[in-house]
Amino acid sequence: MHTHSAIAAHESGSAVSATAMRPRELAALEKYGSRLRFAPGKTIFAEGDRASSVYRVLCGAVRLCKYLADGRRQIIGFAQPGEFFGLTPAPSYSFTAEAVNDTVVVSSSRSQIEGLAGVSPAAHREFFDLMSAQMLKDQLHLVMLGRQSAREKLATFLIGLADRCGAEDGDIVELPMGRQDIADYLGLTIETVCREMTYLKRAGTIAAPDQHSFVIRDVRGLGAALH
Amino acid sequence: MHTHSAIAAHESGSAVSATAMRPRELAALEKYGSRLRFAPGKTIFAEGDRASSVYRVLCGAVRLCKYLADGRRQIIGFAQPGEFFGLTPAPSYSFTAEAVNDTVVVSSSRSQIEGLAGVSPAAHREFFDLMSAQMLKDQLHLVMLGRQSAREKLATFLIGLADRCGAEDGDIVELPMGRQDIADYLGLTIETVCREMTYLKRAGTIAAPDQHSFVIRDVRGLGAALH
DNA sequence: CGTCGGCTTGAATTATCTCAATTTAAGTGG
DNA sequence: CCACTTAAATTGAGATAATTCAAGCCGACG
Numbered sequence: 001m002h003t004h005s006a007i008a009a010h011e012s013g014s015a016v017s018a019t020a021m022r023p024r025e026l027a028a029l030e031k032y033g034s035r036l037r038f039a040p041g042k043t044i045f046a047e048g049d050r051a052s053s054v055y056r057v058l059c060g061a062v063r064l065c066k067y068l069a070d071g072r073r074q075i076i077g078f079a080q081p082g083e084f085f086g087l088t089p090a091p092s093y094s095f096t097a098e099a100v101n102d103t104v105v106v107s108s109s110r111s112q113i114e115g116l117a118g119v120s121p122a123a124h125r126e127f128f129d130l131m132s133a134q135m136l137k138d139q140l141h142l143v144m145l146g147r148q149s150a151r152e153k154l155a156t157f158l159i160g161l162a163d164r165c166g167a168e169d170g171d172i173v174e175l176p177m178g179r180q181d182i183a184d185y186l187g188l189t190i191e192t193v194c195r196e197m198t199y200l201k202r203a204g205t206i207a208a209p210d211q212h213s214f215v216i217r218d219v220r221g222l223g224a225a226l227h
Numbered sequence: 228m229h230t231h232s233a234i235a236a237h238e239s240g241s242a243v244s245a246t247a248m249r250p251r252e253l254a255a256l257e258k259y260g261s262r263l264r265f266a267p268g269k270t271i272f273a274e275g276d277r278a279s280s281v282y283r284v285l286c287g288a289v290r291l292c293k294y295l296a297d298g299r300r301q302i303i304g305f306a307q308p309g310e311f312f313g314l315t316p317a318p319s320y321s322f323t324a325e326a327v328n329d330t331v332v333v334s335s336s337r338s339q340i341e342g343l344a345g346v347s348p349a350a351h352r353e354f355f356d357l358m359s360a361q362m363l364k365d366q367l368h369l370v371m372l373g374r375q376s377a378r379e380k381l382a383t384f385l386i387g388l389a390d391r392c393g394a395e396d397g398d399i400v401e402l403p404m405g406r407q408d409i410a411d412y413l414g415l416t417i418e419t420v421c422r423e424m425t426y427l428k429r430a431g432t433i434a435a436p437d438q439h440s441f442v443i444r445d446v447r448g449l450g451a452a453l454h
Numbered sequence: 455c456g457t458c459g460g461c462t463t464g465a466a467t468t469a470t471c472t473c474a475a476t477t478t479a480a481g482t483g484g
Numbered sequence: 485c486c487a488c489t490t491a492a493a494t495t496g497a498g499a500t501a502a503t504t505c506a507a508g509c510c511g512a513c514g
Contacts, residue, residue, distance in 0.1 A: 066370050074370040089359045094366055131358055132316045138365040139321055143293050143301040145372035146414030150470070179493060187373030189471055194494050211479075211493070377502065406461065419502060421462050438461070438511090 025116065025123035030056060033108035038099035045086060047096045053107045055079075055086045060103025061176035064095045065184065075185040077137070078177060080164060087113075087130060100177045145187045153186040154196045158206065162216055169219060175212050252343065252350035257283060260335035265326035272313060274323045280334045282306075282313045287330025288403040291322045292411065302412040304364070305404060307391060314340075314357060327404045372414045380413040381423045385433065389443055396446055402439050 035058070038044055044055065044062060055062075062079040076095055079085040085097055117124045144156055162173045175182075179197075183190045200206045207215045262285065265271055271282065271289060282289075289306040303322055306312040312324055344351040371380055389400045402409075406424075410417045427433045434442045 066366060068370070068374060072374045074373040076366050076369050088362075089355045090363070094363050128316045128355075131355075131362070135315075135358070135362060135365065136317070136321050138362065138369065139293060139303050141369055142303050142365065142372060143295070145369060146301040146411075147295060147299045184373075190493080191472080191495085192470060195470095198494075416503060417461080418463085418504085422502090425462075 025120055025126050030106045030108065032112055033106040036105050036107050038103045040099055040101055042099045044097040044099060044105065045093050047093055049093050051086065051088050051090060051093050052110050053086060054084060054110055054113050055105045055107050056084050057081050058104040058106060061100040062103060063098050063100050063177065063181055065098065066095050073184045074187065075181060084130060100181060150188055150192050151196050151199065153188065154193060154200065157182065157186060158214060158216065169216050172209060172213050172215050175214060252347055252353050257333045257335065259339060260333040263332050263334050265330045267326055267328055269326045271324040271326060271332065272320050274320055276320050278313065278315050278317060278320050279337050280313060281311060281337060281340050282332045282334050283311050284308050285331040285333060287326060287328040289330060290325050290327050290404065290408055292325065293322050300411045301414065302408060305412070311357060327408060377415055377419050378423050378426065380415065381420060381427065384409065384413060385441060385443065396443050399436060399440050399442050402441060
């Protein structure tokens with residue numbers, strides 16, 4: 001049905017970016033928020049918890065996941081420094097948030113956010129735009145999971161990570177999450193992620209100084225596949 | 228990694244439902260909207276078009292899809308009677324909307340919507356809730372695409388359709404879309420959809436009076452797999 | 455009645471997974 | 485700083501779910 005030479009389009013991993021469009025109004029909330037630190041693997045909030053806070057990552061990384069009853073896990077996004085998560089109009093969180101790394105976040109109470117949104121039209125607009133940006137990312141993620149090969153998925157993921165850091169070709173990009181996290185984000189097994197990583201390295205498409213970083217060496221052949 | 232006996236959790240196909248939570252304020256817009264009719268397969272709007280209208284399905288069904296450059300397609304949702312689509316704060320549509328069937332929609336201008344949202348807090352809230360509901364559905368779709376087997380995907384899809392119609396076990400549910408559409412929604416091939424359909428029939432899990440409808444006969448074994 | 459598009463089934467292929475073993479990296483405590 | 489322990493990552497070999505390619509079926513419709 002499709003060749004594997006054509007590799008995916010640029011996409012961000014997920015979680016609303018604050019790099020491209022800085023949410024000045026919402027960012028102001030951090031002054032009233034509290035800093036929290038989480039050790040690797042710790043749960044920040046669980047699916048079903050009352051959504052009483054909104055978070056922004058200061059350093060580290062957070063994975064946003066949904067679990068099936070039998071333990072299968074799908075990571076629906078990662079939140080990296082500067083990005084928000086847990087922002088929802090729903091009464092409870094629809095996913096679990098866990099620290100990938102040693103992570104520091106700012107937590108702001110939801111009532112404060114809603115108060116601000118009610119008072120400041122600009123803040124309200126930002127709120128909206130963040131949700132909208134999230135929806136666009138989720139849609140790209142759907143395309144990736146439904147219609148891309150393992151190789152394309154990994155390439156798309158790496159390109160998305162590089163883009164988020166504003167990295168140019170040749171720049172070193174950090175890979176804060178482990179292989180299992182990548183697998184659960186891409187809908188693959190950890191072994192397949194390893195194998196495709198090895199392939200991309202051998203093909204000279206990427207280089208990897210160590211397990212937790214990479215460099216994009218050759219974007220040719222990774223041509224944008226999106227419409 | 229997982230058994231196939233445990234089949235997925237309930238999920239709606241996608242597109243914001245107006246059945247459970249009727250958006251009274253937004254629905255009022257229909258009085259000022261125009262009715263449009265589309266023949267099967269016709270494009271209502273394309274990805275990238277300026278998002279100048281918001282639509283609501285009156286009858287028929289609409290598929291919301293994203294295309295890759297090589298023609299691969301991922302359907303990110305279906306809009307059925309009563310449901311909205313094309314509702315976005317972004318300047319352009321992020322997906323293409325095509326009529327599945329002979330379909331009638333109401334089209335309302337975006338400026339009207341935004342005017343209403345600016346004036347009526349209730350309408351604004353509805354707007355928000357519709358986006359939020361859409362995000363929840365997309366998240367379930369991500370789990371389905373990333374972590375469920377073909378059999379589970381199809382079962383989840385059928386249960387979602389039945390739920391949307393408010394059908395009880397034993398009620399006949401319409402299948403407005405073709406097999407290829409189902410395949411592109413589930414991230415499968417048309418052949419796999421057919422085979423799994425056949426399996427579910429033979430297993431007595433469902434019955435199918437004809438190709439375009441089905442009946443859920445046995446929900447046991449389709450135990451909710453979600454966390 | 456014949457054609458045509460969509461659906462279904464079959465047989466063979468393959469991308470990805472599973473299970474198992476090995477290597478590498480990261481601690482930890484002496 | 486080094487031995488020891490442990491977890492994570494990688495690689496291999498075999499199994500399998502899903503795909504591809506191909507053929508047949510069936511209902512819709514002129």
